[in-house]
Amino acid sequence: MSYFFSNFSYVMQLFGQHLRMTLIVLFISLLISIPLGILVVRVRWLHGPVLSILGVIYTIPSLSLFVLLLPLFGLGLKPAIIALVAYAQLLLVRNWVIGLTSVDKAVLDAARGMGMSSWQRFIQIEFPLALPMLLAGTRLATLSTIGIGTIAAFINAGGLGVLLFQGVITSNYDKIVTGSIAVSALAIATNYLLRFFERRADLVIRGDAK
Amino acid sequence: MQTSKVKPGELTTEGEPTHNNVIRSGEIVCQEVTKHFPENSRPAVDHVSFKVAAGDLVVLLGPSGCGKTTLLKMINRLYEPDQGQIWIGKEDIQTLPVNQLRRQIGYAIQQVGLFPHMTIWRNIAIVPRLLGWDEEKINMRCNLLLELVGLSPTYLGRYPRQLSGGEQQRVGLARALAADPQILLMDEPFAAVDAINRERLQSELLIIHRKLHKTILFVTHDVEEAFRLADKIIILKDGQLIQYGTPVEIVVKPENEFVAELVGSNNLLRKLSLFDVQSLLEAKQYERHNSFSKASFTSIQPQENLRTALSMLLESGAEQLHVVDNKGKSHGVITFQDLHRLLFEQFTSPAAELE
Ligand SMILES: Nc1ncnc2c1ncn2[C@@H]1O[C@H](COP(=O)(O)OP(=O)(O)O)[C@@H](O)[C@H]1O
Ligand SMILES: [Mg+2]
Numbered sequence: 001m002s003y004f005f006s007n008f009s010y011v012m013q014l015f016g017q018h019l020r021m022t023l024i025v026l027f028i029s030l031l032i033s034i035p036l037g038i039l040v041v042r043v044r045w046l047h048g049p050v051l052s053i054l055g056v057i058y059t060i061p062s063l064s065l066f067v068l069l070l071p072l073f074g075l076g077l078k079p080a081i082i083a084l085v086a087y088a089q090l091l092l093v094r095n096w097v098i099g100l101t102s103v104d105k106a107v108l109d110a111a112r113g114m115g116m117s118s119w120q121r122f123i124q125i126e127f128p129l130a131l132p133m134l135l136a137g138t139r140l141a142t143l144s145t146i147g148i149g150t151i152a153a154f155i156n157a158g159g160l161g162v163l164l165f166q167g168v169i170t171s172n173y174d175k176i177v178t179g180s181i182a183v184s185a186l187a188i189a190t191n192y193l194l195r196f197f198e199r200r201a202d203l204v205i206r207g208d209a210k
Numbered sequence: 211m212q213t214s215k216v217k218p219g220e221l222t223t224e225g226e227p228t229h230n231n232v233i234r235s236g237e238i239v240c241q242e243v244t245k246h247f248p249e250n251s252r253p254a255v256d257h258v259s260f261k262v263a264a265g266d267l268v269v270l271l272g273p274s275g276c277g278k279t280t281l282l283k284m285i286n287r288l289y290e291p292d293q294g295q296i297w298i299g300k301e302d303i304q305t306l307p308v309n310q311l312r313r314q315i316g317y318a319i320q321q322v323g324l325f326p327h328m329t330i331w332r333n334i335a336i337v338p339r340l341l342g343w344d345e346e347k348i349n350m351r352c353n354l355l356l357e358l359v360g361l362s363p364t365y366l367g368r369y370p371r372q373l374s375g376g377e378q379q380r381v382g383l384a385r386a387l388a389a390d391p392q393i394l395l396m397d398e399p400f401a402a403v404d405a406i407n408r409e410r411l412q413s414e415l416l417i418i419h420r421k422l423h424k425t426i427l428f429v430t431h432d433v434e435e436a437f438r439l440a441d442k443i444i445i446l447k448d449g450q451l452i453q454y455g456t457p458v459e460i461v462v463k464p465e466n467e468f469v470a471e472l473v474g475s476n477n478l479l480r481k482l483s484l485f486d487v488q489s490l491l492e493a494k495q496y497e498r499h500n501s502f503s504k505a506s507f508t509s510i511q512p513q514e515n516l517r518t519a520l521s522m523l524l525e526s527g528a529e530q531l532h533v534v535d536n537k538g539k540s541h542g543v544i545t546f547q548d549l550h551r552l553l554f555e556q557f558t559s560p561a562a563e564l565e
Contacts (some may be wrong), residue, residue: 110323114288114337114385115312115393128327205327207369 003174004181010156011163015182018149018159022190025081025145028054036089037096038122046098062087062118070155080149080157087148088141095137099130132202134162139194146187150179160186213293228369233314235299236264236392237249238285238424241515243294245280254280256449257294262442264392265423267416269436272446275299278429281446286426287314298393313337316386316394320401322378324370330381339388357383358421360414376407383415387422394426400435412438413513414562433473437484445469457484457495474479481553483517487533490516490552491542509534512541520549 004011040046060068073079103126104111110119149160165181166172239261246253257279262268270278283289285296289306296303303311324333324506331352338348353363359380370378379399386394400408416439419426430436437457445453445460453465461481464470474480487510509532510519519531522545533541 010375088430104321104323104326106319106321106323107325108323109288109321110319111290111325111336112318113312113313113317113319115234115309116336117309120340125325207328 003172004178006179011178012183014158014160015076015164015186017147018186019158019163021077021080021084021149021152021157022142022145022186025088025140025149026142027083027144028085029092029141032085032160033092033096033137034134037093037100040093041095041100049092051097052092054093057086058090062148063154066151066155075156077152077157079155080152084145084148084152088145091141092134093135093145095140096130096134097207099137101132102133103129128201129205132205135194135198135201139191139198142190142194143187145185146190147149147185150183223404224283231314232301232310233298233392234301236423236479237297237299238262238393238425238427238501240281240285240295241295243276243281243291243296245289245298246292253292253449255284255291258449258451259294260451260454261545262425262427262553266441267419267426267428267439268442268444269440270427270429270444270453271433271436271447271470272431273386274431277449278431278447279397282397282427282429286317286395287313304533305356309340313340313389314390314391315391316391317383318379318382318386318394318396318399320381320398321372322399323445324378324381324385328368328369328372329366330368330370334366335384336387341389343389351388355387358387358418359384360410376403377406379411380414383411383418387418387424392425394424396426397429398431399428401430401432408435408444410490412524415439424452429431434484437473438486445472448469457489461485462553478553479517482520482549483515485516485552486512487514487516487519487531487544488512488541490519490544490548491533493552494542494544494548508532511535513559516549519532519544524548 036050054128062083066079069079069083073082076131098128107125107129108121111125116124149159150161150164152167153159159174159177163175163182167175167179241259243255243258244253258277258281270281272278280289283309284291285303287303290304297481298311300362324330325336334352334355339352343351352366356363358366360408361380361384365373365377365381370381373381379402382399386396400411403411412435415426418424428439440457441462442454442456444451445465447468453460455463455468460469460486461473464473470476473484492511508522508526508528510522512533512535522531530543530545535541
């Protein structure tokens, strides 16, 4: 661990880069997956094709996807973010769609029968009731982004992956351990935080929130 | 269970501006209404025509799958008919803005469909809020409605999950009444409630109906329930209207073998069990000859059914039963003769007078 203490500010800088990359990816991913999920629920026949495509993307090995994007976007953060956003879609869309489709039909029937417009139904009923599933998807997608994000260092996107790659090349185990611990710490903290929100949302929809 | 102390006047919202009401009448007219789901071979609702007078409680009765729900859902336009028209008062509902229409028609369903993430207050307040009522008025209304359906106002802050099935159904009823609609659509609202609570809810619905004079279209497949509640009954089979009449008419003059079978017209005791003492008194009332003899000591309550009345007559050997409610108030007498005449149609029924 001596590497960590002697290079504290450098490690923190990489940690910051990693966190920033993750947040950007998360933001863009949600911006795409929320409307995409709603579309898939409203236009039923899209369900199969869209989820298959996202499934296929998810199975492309990350290193090859980064490399495939090189000729189009060059090196750096941009191709990394594009690839990570593409990966995150499967987990987000799948969970969000499950959340939306599992809202009790009787509840929606009552809402429609009482004269709530489709927008009012979405905001007041469907969104809050599907939120725990969306948050669960968000948590999984974030953890996966943090993990796969380490590989992004290979195309000069920065982040904690830098420590891992440098450590492997220079056989510096201390560096590898430092990088691994930092990534794990980020993942565990994120998991804990998102889990907290997920539980809250779950209590709210079950009518148990204090 | 508390009996409600709410006075009728408090439950209507006369002060409301009426200019934005799209519904100005409680009368419902269906003409040749037909709905054919593409996946089925025959129409779910098949050229159905009927007229419900404002303030009547009409029950749609028929076996499961006969099109009751489909017909009901066409009245608040959750389904659109393929053919035919529906009017509320003078308005063809197709010409009305659909969400406005629904906000002015109460809707209660078997699964209740309360919003699990909202308090009881928020659930009841949905339509009043859509209509832009102010908070204070909604609060008053919520308190009144809970009292009306026999729940304590402390329930307002609770969540649906914390309530029993019967209590949830009461909230469902309060929610349907929230914005004081002239018309209530109820789709098997008590079917999932246990027998004891179902009977209570039925009596309370009748009390509420008498107080508020809403037009109620009530769907059920339960013959006893239909006869307990209905001013008139519509019998449906395979999407077609088979018979429309008062309970007495349906029992005494079933349109065909299907109706006779359904209501058990071939079985005298079963027929008697469908009516309560009160309804016999009401039928007799049209004749204004209440021979009342002080000699009768055997008494019966108005809500008991006539089968019980018959067995009491047989057991006591008395000529007549004295009808006394649980507050000791006398309502008249019923005799063997009366039972006989009810079964074999010698009363001039109120419905017969209208024809
Ligand atoms: N949304 C729907 N799509 C297709 N068929 C339907 C739909 N709703 C009802 N049906 C069919 O229409 C018929 C009448 O159904 P319904 O009105 O629900 O009957 P009930 O309420 O009397 O049990 C049934 O055969 C049912 O399968
Ligand atoms: Mg039904």
